[in-house]
Amino acid sequence: NNTVCPMQNVVKSKTKSKPTSLHDVWIPVSSKNKKKAAKAHLPATIAKKENTLVENRFYIPPGSGVSDLPKKKNTEVAKTSFATIAAKEENTTRVKTFKRNQRRSRKRAKNRAKKETEVTAQKNRELDVKSAIDIITKVDNSGSTKENPGVMALQPQTAENSECYLLNLPYDILTGGVLSFLSPRDMETFGCCNKYAKDIAEDGFLWRSVFQTRFPLSQLSPNSMKEWKLAYKLMRANIVERLRCIHTKKNFFEDVLGSGIDFTVNPKTNRVDYISMSQDLLSATAFTKEKIRTDAFGNKFKLFLPLFFSAEHFQRALPQVRKTIVRLCPERNSTRFDPSMVLDVMPKIINTFIVLVADEGISASRKSFLGFTRVHRLFLALAHQYPTIKVEALRRLKLFVASEENRVKSACPSLGNLLPLLSVVDQSDFDWSNIRPAYLGESFDRSVLWVCKAHPKLEKTHSSTGEVECKQTAEERVTLTLEAMKVNLRLLMFHVYFMKTCCRNSTTDRAILYDRFFGQPDPEDISPNGTDDSGSKDHDGVDTSPPLSYTHFQRHVTYILSVNAWQRFFKFIGVRCPSTKGDLARILRNAVKNSRCKGYHKAGMDFSRVHANGTSKILAKGQQYSTSSDLRRVMFTDRWGFHGNTVYLDASCLLYRGRKLINTVDYSNTRGPADSDAVQHSGDVMHASGGTHTIHLDLQSLDAGITSCVFVISAWADAKLSDIVSPSISFTDEEADGEPLCTYNLDAHDKISHLTSVVVCKLYRKKAGGGWHVLAIGDAYRGAADNYGPIYSA
Structure with missing residues (x-):
């Protein structure tokens, strides 16, 4: 009976008789009937039914003014009189009105305070601008004070003027007005005040003004x-010339710069095993449009990998970086880039570099060091661009340490590619000390194969009767293993040095x-004033050069290559050396068993x-895999031309016994030590527009104590390399019909205005009577044939 009428939206009466009018109808209080109840008038005939309760629902006469009530109420609430409800409603309305007035009052007070603050700040800004103009006027008129020349005379700061509103100045006044009068060093100091000051001090318009004023x-x-x-x-450090493509001469502001990449693929696994990087900078234009595929020494490469020089350069180079990384992952059979590919490519580049240096x-030239640091910076940039790289690198490192099953070759094919993962993981999360015990044990186990290849008898750890080898045999094992593992030990020491x-x-x-250093970790060691940078030790002989510098790198490389004792190796990697040879022999025998x-x-x-089928052609450059060349007679030739006044490009040969200089053969000293015919210099052979220097070496007649011959070219007197x-x-x-051992393209060299010599290559042997090897260098330095000091230091 309580159905709702569709036309009138009302509830019918309990009786079946049709209501005569809407005034005789009970209207339930609901959201849809509020308006209708408010408009209806309260009839006199219904007044006596005020508190009627039907099925626990209120039926209130229209026009009573009572608010909507809950559907379920107990009897006591339902019997509340309308007079009480009306009083509560009136009190509630009064409270709401009071609170609303309070909110309005607080809002008006807050707006007044805000306006007063803005007015005060505006007045302070006007005063600061006026003060800045007065100070600038004083500097222009009076300059410095008599008591302290070069320093402006300012009033002493008191309690009244202790607060500074400089940072409240408008941005354009700060950058275009006040800060433009500061020196670059003072701007750097100003940027250390707070974050806002740092942002202002990094403003590009401000530094453009400084750049155009100074240069x-x-x-x-x-x-x-x-x-x-x-x-x-870069301009202030005078190193922009070094950051140019060797062919197009464009810098990284004008083009994408990187290096040529060569790689070899293991035919069994279809994986790239070694990736070598050219030492010369190359532009994307030279690689793609001019089809350049060789460096200054004639070494060929296949791909182009951009390097990191700045954040903007990295973003421009990122598409080419991804493309190259995909090409270096042929085993994935995919043309789409995946961040995990970075962990398969970048560690191989780092490991290949360390293997070749070891x-x-x-x-260990300056070029190779700078190239190595650029690769690591690119690795870090990719890890920040794709955070999953750091997560995956940390997972692989922890997995290696977790159990022995994760360290075998099937789970970790290359130990050398594992350690570079530490370079993209925070030291607080994982470092060398966490992986050292597990890595060292696995490294010794894998080295057994190469030790036994050199000395097969070391595979036997016990006699036929089961007895352990005698003391003499154990000592021989220690000595022979050190000799066979020399390159592996150097490799680990280089990795540890890199991580530290x-x-x-x-x-x-x-x-x-x-x-x-913007890709040039030690630019000050090549200074334009011509000072020598070799003295990086104090009076006590302690190395004081910065850790991230070429000088520091060069000295550590020299030390690592000279390590010939187990004690020095263990000390360098931070492990306690076994106290006796017997203890070390036991460790080596256990490695044979584990292998x-x-x-x-x-x-x-x-x-x-x-x-037996050979190794990677990249590793063939090193001593371990290359056969000692049977050289007898070699010739170093230097030809050049010039325009106008005569210019000399001298060729010199420096003879060393170990690290001791024995003799220098050049245009003025045309014979070797004791006037022997083993080394002969042609002297200046000149013609109208050029000249030639030739140096002949008879290696069989050369003094047996000579271990290396370093070949240098240099511009004479005031001439520059760019004048050649x-x-x-x-x-x-x-004796091989002029077969080239090494060629060098000086035109492709990064000719720097204040550098006048190039160390081209080195012919060396490890011991007297041993085979000779050729090592390309290509580093530029100061000095010439009339000033060998910087060349000797290099």
């Missing part, structure tokens, strides 16, 4: 306003450290068949 003739023009500060620092396949030097603190801290159990080798196997026209430098084997 008005410079043609350098960055693509982004953020790079003007970087451009100023095996003296490439020189370049992998401190967090990855962000490492990136900031690199960015401080046999893991299936790395088999008892009685023919170790001469290991790598059409140079041609070659190092050939005279």
Whole structure:
């Protein structure tokens, strides 16, 4: 009976008789009937039914003014009189009105205070602008004070004027007015005040003004306003010339710069095993449009990998970086980039570089050091661009340490590619000390194969009767193992040096450290004033050079290559050396047993068949895999031309016994030690527009104590390398129809205005009577044939 009428939206009466009018109808209080109840008038005939209760629902006469009530109420609430409800409603309305008035009053007071603050701040800004103008006027008129020349006379700061409103000045007044009068060093100091001051001190328009004022003739023009500060620092350090493509001569502001990449693929696994990087900078234009595929030494490469120089350059180069990384992962059979590919490529580049330096396949030159740091900076940039790289690197490291099953070759094919993962993981999360015990044990187990290849008898750890080898045999094992593992030990020491030097603190801290030098970690060691940078030790002989510098790198490389004792090796990597040779021999015998159990080798196997089919052509540059060349007579030739006044490009040969200089053969001293015919210099052979220098070496007649011959070219007197026209430098084997041992393209060299010499290559042997090896270098230095000091220091 309580159905709702569709037309009138009302509830019918309990009786079946049809209501005569809407005034005779009970209207339930609900959201849809509020308006209708408010408009209806309260009839006199219904007044007596005020508190009627039907099915626990209120039926209130229309026009009573009572608010909506809950559907379920107990009897006591339902019997409340309308007079009481009306009084409560009136009181509630009064309270709401009072609170609303309070809110309005507080809002008006807050607005008044805000306006007063804005007016005060505006007055203070006007006073600061006026004060700044007065100070600038004083400086222009009076300059400095008599008591302290160069310093403005300012009033002493008191309690009344202790608060500074400088940062409240408008942004354009600060950058275009006040800060434009500061020196770059003072702007750096100003940026250390707070974050807002740092943002102002990094303003591109401000640094563009500074750059154009200090270097008005410079043609350098960055693509982004953020790079003007970087451009100023590079110009001030005089190293922009070194950051150019060797062919197009464009810098990284004008084009994408990187290096050529060569790689080899293992035919069994279809995986790239080694990736070598050219030491010369190359532009994307030279690689893609001009099809350049060789460096200054004639070494060929296949791919182009952009490097990191600035954040803007990295973003421009990122598509090409991804494309190259995909090409270096053929085993995935995919053309789409995945961040995990970075962990398969970048560690191989780092490991290949360390292997070649440890095996003296490439020189520890300045170019190689700078290239190595650029690769690491690119690795860090990719890890920050794709955070999953850091997560995956940390997972792999922890997995390696977790159990023995994760360390075998099937789970971890290359130990050398594992350690570079530490370079993109925060030191607080994982460092060398966490992985050291597990890594060292596995490294010794895998080295057994190469030790037994050199000395097969070391595979036997016990006699036929089961007795342990005697003391003499144990000592022989220690000595022979050290000799066979020399390159492996160097490799580990280089990794440890890299982690201690370049992998401190967090990855962000490492990136900031690199960015401080913008891809040139030690620009001050090549200074335009011509000072010598070799003296980086104090009077006590302690190395005081910065950790991230070429000088520091060079001295540690020299030390690592000279390590010939187990004690020095263990000390360098931070492990306590066994106290006796017997204890060390026991560790080495256990490594042989572990290698046999893991299936790395088999008892009685023919170790001469290991790598019988050859190895990677990249590793063939090193001593371990290359056969000693049977050289007898070699010739170093230097040809050049010039325009106008005569210019000399001298060729010199420096003879060393170990690290001691024995003799210098050049145009003025044309014979070797004691006037022997083993080394002969042609002297100046000149013609109208050029000249030639030739140096002949008879290696069989050379003093047996001579271990290395270093070949240098240099511009004479006030001439520069850029003054040389059409140079041609070659190092050939005279008995092999002039077969080139090393060639060098000086035109492709990064000719720097204040550098006048190039260390081209080194011919060396490890011991007297041993085979000779050729090592390309290509580093530029100061000095010439009339001033050998900087060349000797280099």
